[in-house]
Amino acid sequence: MEPFRYTQPKSVDDAISGKAAAGAQFVAGGTTLIDLMKLNVERPAVLVDINRLELAKIETASDGGLRIGAMVRNSDLANQEIVRQRYAVLSQALLSGASPQLRNMATTGGNLLQRTRCYYFRDTAYSACNKRTPGSGCAALDGFNRIHAVLGTSEHCIATHPSDMAVAMMALEATVHTQGPKGERTIPIDEFYLLPGQTPQKENVLEVGEIITYVTLPPPIGERSYYLKLRDRAAYEFALASAAIVLQTEGGRVSRVRIALGGVGTKPWRSREAEKLLEGQPADPARFKAAADAALQGAKPLHDNAFKVELAKRCLTRALRVASSSA
Numbered sequence: 001m002e003p004f005r006y007t008q009p010k011s012v013d014d015a016i017s018g019k020a021a022a023g024a025q026f027v028a029g030g031t032t033l034i035d036l037m038k039l040n041v042e043r044p045a046v047l048v049d050i051n052r053l054e055l056a057k058i059e060t061a062s063d064g065g066l067r068i069g070a071m072v073r074n075s076d077l078a079n080q081e082i083v084r085q086r087y088a089v090l091s092q093a094l095l096s097g098a099s100p101q102l103r104n105m106a107t108t109g110g111n112l113l114q115r116t117r118c119y120y121f122r123d124t125a126y127s128a129c130n131k132r133t134p135g136s137g138c139a140a141l142d143g144f145n146r147i148h149a150v151l152g153t154s155e156h157c158i159a160t161h162p163s164d165m166a167v168a169m170m171a172l173e174a175t176v177h178t179q180g181p182k183g184e185r186t187i188p189i190d191e192f193y194l195l196p197g198q199t200p201q202k203e204n205v206l207e208v209g210e211i212i213t214y215v216t217l218p219p220p221i222g223e224r225s226y227y228l229k230l231r232d233r234a235a236y237e238f239a240l241a242s243a244a245i246v247l248q249t250e251g252g253r254v255s256r257v258r259i260a261l262g263g264v265g266t267k268p269w270r271s272r273e274a275e276k277l278l279e280g281q282p283a284d285p286a287r288f289k290a291a292a293d294a295a296l297q298g299a300k301p302l303h304d305n306a307f308k309v310e311l312a313k314r315c316l317t318r319a320l321r322v323a324s325s326s327a
């Protein structure tokens with residue numbers, strides 16, 4: 001780890017000014033950033049600690065939705081009564097991630113911005129990583145790519161986005177609110193993340209100095225929701241495939257549905273193709289399977305991760321079955 005300067009601003013404006021310093025980076029819970037600093041993957045010259053900002057509240061919004069401060073801890077969000085009752089998919093996704101200790105530190109903003117778990121990104125012994133060193137190549141393409149993405153990949157990067165929370169927020173159609181040197185912005189979560197394309201180092205639309213202040217959730221489009229996460233072991237492990245469902249059925253038919261996948265995409269993956277196939281149709285296993293096939297239609301598997309295509313289809317089919325049968 002290299003030496004760095006440390007500041008603790010008390011207001012959002014001061015935090016934004018602090019971030020203007022060369023090589024400055026925000027730190028919230030530190031559970032991603034400090035790890036990466038120890039590995040020398042991230043080397044900020046200044047750490048702007050945002051833990052003193054008043055951004056740790058969960059409030060009901062005027063439209064009946066929820067407003068979640070960027071500094072709300074993952075454990076507080078998962079266990080909040082309204083979240084457990086009305087946004088169960090979010091609570092389930094959060095509780096499926098990391099460990100209780102990590103969730104007590106991890107924040108809403110930091111979770112959205114956590115970096116990939118690609119082995120080659122996290123190990124500086126490998127020089128080829130376009131995300132870490134633009135233009136250096138991608139060691140994962142010809143390396144061991146079992147955990148890598150099959151959707152949204154490019155010839156420059158195939159890393160998955162690892163967040164469970166963001167997948168649930170994608171299905172809940174969250175909006176990310178930011179503040180920066182140019183003022184405030186609201187960004188639908190589906191437009192917040194970028195595909196790797198030729199610039200995998202640019203993972204989202206945040207501009208220099210911009211801070212996430214809070215996230216809003218509209219009232220859920222359906223009464224039923226569910227998060228299913230499949231992984232190598234039952235706890236303390238990232239998703240190989242996951243599915244977040246928000247659903248409404250009427251008379252045995254799917255009237256409205258939102259679907260997002262995790263573990264398989266270079267960003268939390270909303271599947272409008274699958275949603276389109278289901279809306280207005282009977283909530284039955286044949287339709288669920290057709291929707292899963294549609295969601296993975298564009299998959300581009302590599303030598304070690306082809307199993308993810310079938311795994312993700314089964315994950316989505318099962319999640320739809322559970323969501324449509326839950327009371």
Ligand SMILES: Cc1cc2nc3c(=O)[nH]c(=O)nc-3n(C[C@H](O)[C@H](O)[C@H](O)COP(=O)(O)OP(=O)(O)OC[C@H]3O[C@@H](n4cnc5c(N)ncnc54)[C@H](O)[C@@H]3O)c2cc1C
Nearest residue numbers: 028029030031032033097098106107109110111113164212
């Ligand atoms: C062992 C281990 C297992 C894990 N397992 C899982 C898992 O199964 N599922 C899962 O989803 N996650 C998992 N995680 C990741 C964990 O959820 C993230 O590390 C955590 O959510 C990041 O939040 P943080 O507040 O600690 O972020 P930090 O580390 O403080 O920050 C992360 C990044 O976000 C930036 N940032 C933070 N807040 C803001 C803000 N408000 N505005 C702008 N920029 C900001 C920072 O500059 C930094 O670049 C695991 C982590 C570990 C260490």
Ligand code: SF4
Nearest residue numbers: 118129130138157158
């Ligand atoms: S997949 Fe992306 S993060 Fe991993 S080595 Fe390739 S460029 Fe780097």
